[in-house]
Amino acid sequence: MECKEIRELFFEYREDELSALKKESIVKHLLLCGECAREFRALSSSFRYLKSVPEEKLPESFYPGLEKKLGGLRKPLFGRFMVYLNFQNTSVAVAGVLIGLLTGILISNYIPGVSLVPLAQVNKPIVQNKIETKTAEKEKTPGGLLLRAGNISRAGFDPGNSVSSFEGSSGGLIDPGLSLGGQSALKLSKKYTVTVAAGKYEEAVKELNRLGYIMKLPGKKELAAIKNLKASDIVTLELEIAE
């Protein structure tokens, strides 16, 4: 091999990365060629230096700085949920919505007295049960446009009371604090009261949904109240429909 080739392999030779054949030819060359041998000796000490260099001294400000950076990481409320905060906000929001929906579905399936028979088969009994919704439909028959309009619904529960009534007369059932939508859109909203047997509650809600109303999911208190009901108890729903 030429001197140039040999010199290119000095590093590899020192690092023992070469094949036996190449190693041997370098050894031989170094014995014969004084120039290369001198250069190898000169470099050899530098290589050793490279290998044995001590670690750099860590500046004193390293730990205070690190502590500060780690300290800024934790937000007091979320201490243990830090990992989840690393996700992007959007995915957290999506996950939240999904979880909300799933729990909603689960909870609604748990309401007692509801059979899982497909809606089409129980259509008739529903119609019989919800006399009140019929009256609601009657009022809306012109054009049927109102059915598709945006709506707000409120549910109040009065298990011991089967009295049903129309319009503002049953206002006492609604918590005035809750009916914000009604107040702001007085002219456009109408109130209906629907009484349903507790066992048919969910079917009634489905039926309402089918007609174009979107029922809000019941709150915690309401759910507890529904769970305690017998199938024969009567639920009074007060609906407030806004255009």
Added chain:
Amino acid sequence: MKDDAQKVIEEVSRNYENELIKKIQKTGDRDAFFYLVKLYDARIYSVVYRYLRHREDALELSQDVFVQAYKKIKQYRWEAPFYFWLQRIAVNYSINRMKKYGKDIISRSFEIEGANAAETAAQSPEKELEGEEHKKFVAEALAKVSEPYRLPVILKDIEGFSYEEIVKLTGLNIGTVKSRISRGREELKSIFLQKKERLKEYGM
């Protein structure tokens, strides 16, 4: 005997490290994390500093590396040694920093460190330079290696990683790693020889 003692020490320290990692993964314990950082602080800092050639940037960046490690420690799956995992974060951070602010870092590093260069060049590597001077000698030689070759050379010839490990650390393919290392070494060799020449001029 000596080997046995060495093995025991290694075993104990590995267990210590593993326990710390498990604890942090489970509870996010800050104090445990600081003990873990203490095992590797200077090593990580050295690599970053030798590559960036700027003390403040290196300090900042190595802190960021550890903060990132703390955040992601649950993703450490025990596949490679922890140091390797940590080093990979450091390498990624360093490469990104160099890409973004490379020119800026280089110009600043020459302003600060350039003043000392002539001084140490006069000293012989042959004489056993101690501590700081030894570091300076190596750091200066490395600083002259051009940028894409520097990090692979540091990882190979100072940190002692194998080619395969460097491939994993940098995400480059094996051919690129090998050629960069050999070119970097080539440059390093001529830098060392130049230093020799200059020493002759000084009559040493």
